[in-house]
Amino acid sequence: DVVMTQSPLSLPVTLGQPASISCRSSQSLVSGDGNTYLNWFQQRPGQSPGRLIYKVSNRDSGVPDRFSGSGSGTDFTLEISRVEAEDVGIYYCMQHTHWPWTFGQGTRVEIE
Amino acid sequence: EVQLVETGGGLIQPGGSLRLSCAASGITVSDNYMGWVRQAPGKGLECVSVITSSGSTFYADSVKGRFTVSRDSSKNTLYLQMNSLRAEDTAVFHCFLGGGRYWGQGTLVTVSS
Numbered sequence: 717d718v719v720m721t722q723s724p725l726s727l728p729v730t731l732g733q734p735a736s737i738s739c740r741s742s743q744s745l746v747s748g749d750g751n752t753y754l755n756w757f758q759q760r761p762g763q764s765p766g767r768l769i770y771k772v773s774n775r776d777s778g779v780p781d782r783f784s785g786s787g788s789g790t791d792f793t794l795e796i797s798r799v800e801a802e803d804v805g806i807y808y809c810m811q812h813t814h815w816p817w818t819f820g821q822g823t824r825v826e827i828e
Numbered sequence: 829e830v831q832l833v834e835t836g837g838g839l840i841q842p843g844g845s846l847r848l849s850c851a852a853s854g855i856t857v858s859d860n861y862m863g864w865v866r867q868a869p870g871k872g873l874e875c876v877s878v879i880t881s882s883g884s885t886f887y888a889d890s891v892k893g894r895f896t897v898s899r900d901s902s903k904n905t906l907y908l909q910m911n912s913l914r915a916e917d918t919a920v921f922h923c924f925l926g927g928g929r930y931w932g933q934g935t936l937v938t939v940s941s
Contacts, residue, residue: 755928770929808872810875817875819874
């Protein structure tokens with residue numbers, strides 16, 4: 717199975733400051749069709765996960781542009797340019813290049 | 829607007845069976861990859877099963893041979909038949925569309941005697 721490793725697992729941030737989450741995969745996520753199926757999800761307390769980013773760097777409709785994704789191969793990053801109070805929650809990366817689809821352990825973002 | 833609504837969770841004894849349903853609106857279940865992700869209490873996310881638009885099915889090793897994913901085009905509904913349930917299957921089960929663009933609210937399955 718592809719192991720997805722996120723860091724940090726806990727991220728205290730100051731309102732208005734940037735934040736960055738790393739996600740590394742145990743093997744390349746480049747698919748045979750040339751796409752890299754790496755997504756980012758946000759799970760607010762008591763809610764279902766919601767997708768923020770798909771295929772590394774594509775923001776879903778309705779997602780604020782302060783969220784951005786980057787990376788390639790096995791190394792990926794989610795960045796929040798200026799953290800707002802509503803960004804509190806747990807963030808997961810997920811790969812769906814290889815079965816079984818796997819998630820990172822989650823990074824808990826909280827306001828300092 | 830896409831909506832996914834799961835039902836069928838509940839309290840079940842070890843060794844028992846449950847069938848989860850995911851009623852979809854705004855999309856056609858049979859035209860899409862769909863699947864089930866579970867989240868044990870206080871834990872992370874695990875993708876347990878996927879069914880492709882062509883009907884191919886995939887299962888996590890932890891549920892292989894016990895769970896079966898299927899769909900009914902006439903009802904536009906996705907199912908997860910869960911047999912031989914174990915305490916470690918206790919989780920909120922979410923259905924989802926494709927690469928996770930849409931999720932249901934989840935249904936809680938508790939396996940306990």
